Amino acid sequence: MSTNNSFSGIIDHYASRLPVSEAMKPVSLGEGGTPLIKLRNIPRLVGKDIELYVKYEGLNPTGSFKDRGMTLAVTKAVEEGSEAIICASTGNTSAAAAAYAARAGITAFVLIPEGKIALGKLAQTLMYGAVVIQIRGNFDDGMRLVKEVAGKAPVTIVNSINPYRIEGQKTAAFEIVDQLGGAPDFHCLPVGNAGNITAYWKGYSEYASESQGHPSVTSSCPIMVGYQAAGSAPFVIGGMVDHPETVATAIRIGHPQSWDLAWLAQKESGGWFDKVEDDEILRVQKMLAENEGVFCEPASAASLAGALHDIESGKIPEESSIVCTLTGNGLKDPDTAIKQCHIQPVTIEPELDAVKRAILDRL
Numbered sequence: 001m002s003t004n005n006s007f008s009g010i011i012d013h014y015a016s017r018l019p020v021s022e023a024m025k026p027v028s029l030g031e032g033g034t035p036l037i038k039l040r041n042i043p044r045l046v047g048k049d050i051e052l053y054v055k056y057e058g059l060n061p062t063g064s065f066k067d068r069g070m071t072l073a074v075t076k077a078v079e080e081g082s083e084a085i086i087c088a089s090t091g092n093t094s095a096a097a098a099a100y101a102a103r104a105g106i107t108a109f110v111l112i113p114e115g116k117i118a119l120g121k122l123a124q125t126l127m128y129g130a131v132v133i134q135i136r137g138n139f140d141d142g143m144r145l146v147k148e149v150a151g152k153a154p155v156t157i158v159n160s161i162n163p164y165r166i167e168g169q170k171t172a173a174f175e176i177v178d179q180l181g182g183a184p185d186f187h188c189l190p191v192g193n194a195g196n197i198t199a200y201w202k203g204y205s206e207y208a209s210e211s212q213g214h215p216s217v218t219s220s221c222p223i224m225v226g227y228q229a230a231g232s233a234p235f236v237i238g239g240m241v242d243h244p245e246t247v248a249t250a251i252r253i254g255h256p257q258s259w260d261l262a263w264l265a266q267k268e269s270g271g272w273f274d275k276v277e278d279d280e281i282l283r284v285q286k287m288l289a290e291n292e293g294v295f296c297e298p299a300s301a302a303s304l305a306g307a308l309h310d311i312e313s314g315k316i317p318e319e320s321s322i323v324c325t326l327t328g329n330g331l332k333d334p335d336t337a338i339k340q341c342h343i344q345p346v347t348i349e350p351e352l353d354a355v356k357r358a359i360l361d362r363l
């Protein structure tokens with residue numbers, strides 16, 4: 001779904017900033033180069049003088065930011081001679097793993113929580129030909145099993161505990177600095193396993209330290225803010241959650257793997273974690289689609305929902321520049337989207353009068 005034709009994937013584009021060699025053959029689908037969209041209508045609706053952007057990661061090849069990390073993780077796995085990869089997933093990691101494995105000609109095993117993955121993600125994963133193993137448990141159970149089995153079978157783990165995932169994902173921060181001509185004041189993210197907030201912080205920090213010797217480049221670091229769904233909010237509670245629940249299935253995680261690194265990002269940047277209720281997540285998902293023409297999945301809307309709350313309260317002050325990452329495409333989860341659209345399609349006879357009436361009634 002990538003829209004930037006000059007962009008040939010994050011490994012090619014950012015080779016000098018990634019742990020890659022000249023000889024390496026990227027397993028790529030042209031990921032990265034996603035749009036940074038300045039919101040026009042929502043700042044006006046909330047009556048605040050802010051510069052609010054969304055980084056639309058739903059336009060990556062499999063529809064989520066996971067592609068940035070997966071291109072590097074699979075490239076490295078192939079380079080190291082691996083013939084199979086494995087992951088636990090709430091959906092998007094499995095879709096990305098399956099696609100890049102197909103591209104590389106290797107096998108992907110994915111463990112997903114039975115009945116708790118969005119329909120589009122399941123469709124993708126099956127189409128790309130992964131071996132799908134549904135478990136009667138949640139993501140955290142899957143993650144535990146993947147770690148256990150990977151020690152005993154010749155498979156490479158491609159969850160974000162694989163350091164190449166974080167390396168690939170940090171490129172989103174590079175792009176934002178390039179697109180804005182500097183870092184924003186605040187960067188807001190939905191947090192599940194906490195790999196992505198870790199990756200963004202790494203990316204911003206690397207770019208800022210590099211620019212110190214180059215006065216022409218002015219890059220500092222943003223304040224990092226992580227938002228969790230209220231029923232799955234270990235960073236807000238300050239401890240693990242054994243039975244996470246939320247409509248935002250991509251962040252239905254109670255035992256985040258990048259626990260320490262995410263706290264470090266929060267502390268070093270002077271940021272914070274907060275939670276957002278499910279109904280608020282869904283309200284903002286619809287608000288964004290209706291007012292800006294940008295359709296993201298529920299987990300992604302947690303970043304904007306949280307940001308709007310903190311803008312409203314003044315915790316994020318006026319005149320700030322703010323980037324919210326929209327982690328995944330709205331098409332991933334059609335069931336949840338259709339359920340919250342109260343206006344259903346009108347059905348008419350195929351006649352001019354009927355269509356005229358249908359239009360005039362609604363003008």
Ligand SMILES: *Cc1c(COP(=O)(O)O)cnc(C)c1O
Nearest residue numbers: 092192193194195196250327328
């Ligand atoms: C994976 C994912 C997240 C959470 O990212 P973490 O790195 O696990 O914190 C959020 N939103 C979507 C759509 C995702 O796929």
